[in-house]
Amino acid sequence: MLFKYRAIDQDSHEREGTIEAPSQEVAIAALQRRNLIISSIQSNEEKGLLEMEIPLFNRVSNKEIVILSRQIATLFEAQVSALRIFRLLAAEVDNKRLAEVLSAVADDLQGGSPISKALGRHPKVFSNFYVNMVRAGEESGKLSETFGYLADYLDRSYDVVSKAENALIYPIFVIAVFFGVMALMLTLVIPKISAVLLDSGAKVPVYTRIVIGFSNFLVNYGIFILIALVAGGIYLWQLRKTAQGKLVLDGLKLSVPYVGDLYSKLYLSRIADNFSTMLLSGVSVVEALDITASVVENAAYEQVLHEVGADVKGGSSISDAMAKHPEIPGIMVAMVKVGEETGELGKILTTLAKFYNREVTNAVDTLVGLIEPIMIVLLGLGVGTLLAAVLLPIYNLAGAI
Numbered sequence: 001m002l003f004k005y006r007a008i009d010q011d012s013h014e015r016e017g018t019i020e021a022p023s024q025e026v027a028i029a030a031l032q033r034r035n036l037i038i039s040s041i042q043s044n045e046e047k048g049l050l051e052m053e054i055p056l057f058n059r060v061s062n063k064e065i066v067i068l069s070r071q072i073a074t075l076f077e078a079q080v081s082a083l084r085i086f087r088l089l090a091a092e093v094d095n096k097r098l099a100e101v102l103s104a105v106a107d108d109l110q111g112g113s114p115i116s117k118a119l120g121r122h123p124k125v126f127s128n129f130y131v132n133m134v135r136a137g138e139e140s141g142k143l144s145e146t147f148g149y150l151a152d153y154l155d156r157s158y159d160v161v162s163k164a165e166n167a168l169i170y171p172i173f174v175i176a177v178f179f180g181v182m183a184l185m186l187t188l189v190i191p192k193i194s195a196v197l198l199d200s201g202a203k204v205p206v207y208t209r210i211v212i213g214f215s216n217f218l219v220n221y222g223i224f225i226l227i228a229l230v231a232g233g234i235y236l237w238q239l240r241k242t243a244q245g246k247l248v249l250d251g252l253k254l255s256v257p258y259v260g261d262l263y264s265k266l267y268l269s270r271i272a273d274n275f276s277t278m279l280l281s282g283v284s285v286v287e288a289l290d291i292t293a294s295v296v297e298n299a300a301y302e303q304v305l306h307e308v309g310a311d312v313k314g315g316s317s318i319s320d321a322m323a324k325h326p327e328i329p330g331i332m333v334a335m336v337k338v339g340e341e342t343g344e345l346g347k348i349l350t351t352l353a354k355f356y357n358r359e360v361t362n363a364v365d366t367l368v369g370l371i372e373p374i375m376i377v378l379l380g381l382g383v384g385t386l387l388a389a390v391l392l393p394i395y396n397l398a399g400a401i
Contacts, residue, residue, distance in 0.1 A: 003027040003043050004100075007036035014039075017090075017103035020121060034111050060098045060125045062158045068093070068102075069151035076144035083109045101125050114138055129274065129295045133281055140282040153277040160269060160357050163364065171371035178379045185386050187222060190215040193390045204393060211389040247299040254300060254327075262363045267301050268332065269356035276349030286313050301327060318345075 005027070006016045015036070019027050031038055068089065075085045083106055090102035101122045108118035116135035119126040130150060137146025194212045197204060204212070218225070239245035254260045271292055278288035286309050293305035304325045311321035319337035322328040332352060339348030 003041050005031060005041040006039045007031060008039060009037075010035050015103075017107055018100050019104060019107060030111070031107075034107065060095055060101070062154060064093070064095055064098060065125070065130075066151055066154045066158060068098070069147045069154065073144050073147035073151060076147060082115055082143075098125065115143070127295060129278075129291050132283060132287070132291050133278065136278070136281045136283045142282070146281050149277050149281050153273060156273060156353070156357065157270065160266065160360055163361060171368055171375065174372065174375040174379070178375055178382065181379065182382055182386070183218070183222075185383060186211075186215045186218050190386060190390060191219060193394070197390060197393050200394075205389075208389045208393050211386060243299070247303065250299040250301075253298075258363075258367065262360065262367060263298070264327075265356050265359045265363060267296055267298050268329070269353055269360055270296055271301065271305070272332070272349045272356060273353035276346045276353060279346040279349065285318065304328065 002018055002020050004016070004018050006014065009015055019030060027041060028038060031041075071089060072085055075088070076082075080088075086102050086106035086109060090099050090106060093099050093102065104122070105115075105118040108121065109115065114135075116131050116138055119134055120131040133146055133150055134143070137143040140146075190211065194208075194215065197208070198212075236249070240249055254264055256263075274292045274295060275288055278291060279285070283291070289305050289309035289312065293302045293309070296302055296305065304327050307325070308318065308321040311324070312318055317337075317340055319333050319340055322336060323333045335348050335352050336345065339345030342348075
């Protein structure tokens with residue numbers, strides 16, 4: 001359980017924060033061991049409905065973690081103690097949730113916990129990758145450099161992902177408008193116009209009968225189509241929660257023409273960047289592969305990396321282990337082989353990450369450049385075809401009269 005407390009420290013300063021404990025008694029004992037005089041303590045589960053925080057508006061963004069990492073690296077370089085760093089940042093950050101987490105981390109540090117272990121107690125804010133990087137920095141005595149690496153990596157990752165997402169917003173909007181306009185035309189406009197045509201008793205062309213038939217089908221059975229789409233969406237959402245379902249869906253994502261190639265480059269960029277960052281920070285190869293697998297966010301590549309890690313643990317070289325999997329392109333295998341032979345694997349992977357970052361950017365720009373004019377033309381043709389199919393017969397009928 002998570003408890004929120006207010007207390008007075010040895011310097012008579014009022015402090016507040018959160019602490020995890022199985023019961024309130026255990027939480028109080030833990031705080032007293034830190035020489036705190038408790039003024040109030042309350043379980044977060046006991047909050048009223050109006051006091052509960054909405055996760056959507058109380059989340060810690062990737063951008064905030066990037067800024068936080070840079071600040072921590074700077075303060076470590078200035079020879080500020082870890083406890084003072086987290087106390088200072090907890091008081092300065094604007095995000096209430098992040099402030100509570102940093103305060104809890106500082107409490108754990110004061111209680112004698114290592115930084116990595118204190119951060120690891122908040123997996124929703126600090127990922128497994130982040131925690132293991134900090135652990136490697138603690139073991140190597142290079143915490144300031146480690147937090148600098150983390151900030152650089154998260155900044156690059158945020159830049160690539162946000163660029164891809166932002167670039168695809170407009171095409172998605174155009175596609176949504178296209179289907180929305182077509183649905184409204186077929187269910188609201190076409191039935192009224194076609195009624196005039198059919199009441200006239202005039203001969204209806206084949207293409208007009210097709211449009212009217214399709215319009216009638218949507219009017220009569222559209223609700224069932226909508227229900228089927230919602231049910232299908234729920235089924236896919238539930239399927240993605242299973243390991244096998246996630247593997248199948250992520251594999252299908254990579255098999256979609258052009259879009260699959262874009263996703264593949266995005267994941268390869270993430271793999272190379274993550275792997276190189278961990279190696280340069282002193283993390284072992286096998287551990288770096290396992291952690292990279294856990295943060296790549298694609299089940300197909302996650303499985304590949306776990307298998308590569310198992311082969312490396314069995315004595316195989318990284319390049320030979322990667323060569324067994326078609327998901328890893330030949331250029332990446334060749335570059336990794338060069339890095340192994342020269343002892344510069346971390347730098348080689350950094351170069352690969354930059355290469356794939358550029359590839360992702362170029363692919364996104366090309367995709368957006370193709371989708372925008374195509375969808376606009378299709379939207380015009382679709383609406384024009386529907387209107388022509390019913391208006392031309394009416395125009396001919398009016399001319400005959």
